[in-house]
Amino acid sequence: MGDxxxxxxxxxxxxSGENIEHKEFRLQLVWxxxxxxxxxxxxxxxxxxxxxxxxxFEHIQIEPSKRYQYVISNFELPLERLSPGGHFPEWRxxxxxxxxCKYLTKKVQKKAERDPPxxxxxxxxxxxxxxxxxxxxxxxxxxxxxxDNN
Numbered sequence: 001m002g003d004x005x006x007x008x009x010x011x012x013x014x015x016s017g018e019n020i021e022h023k024e025f026r027l028q029l030v031w032x033x034x035x036x037x038x039x040x041x042x043x044x045x046x047x048x049x050x051x052x053x054x055x056x057f058e059h060i061q062i063e064p065s066k067r068y069q070y071v072i073s074n075f076e077l078p079l080e081r082l083s084p085g086g087h088f089p090e091w092r093x094x095x096x097x098x099x100x101c102k103y104l105t106k107k108v109q110k111k112a113e114r115d116p117p118x119x120x121x122x123x124x125x126x127x128x129x130x131x132x133x134x135x136x137x138x139x140x141x142x143x144x145x146x147x148d149n150n
Contacts, residue, residue: 078126081143088124095120098116100139130142
């Protein structure tokens, strides 16, 4: 059955104008399958690492956002922000300083910004204010970029 599929695939490839020998086609197919298998194994390793992190931080309860989130010199971003699932933007009446902007300013300038950007967009899982507009993509960056401390 598998041999028939390989031969049919080869014939279709030949009809499309490719000039390749049957043996070369089979060798290329084998190497492509090996490469795909290795990539899948790497993906599984990454998935198991993320699952491990998720289980490790699953018990942490995040309190609803306070009006001000303080970013001081030893502030570290929570690893939970990188966990998969549940990070959706939510519009809220109250405006608050973007935690990612505050973090980046503190990291680069080593001091607090006087008037950090304000946002009414919050992550419903992390319960922090994050910019999400045409000028800044803090919501995406906060949930995807690793920082030097973590």
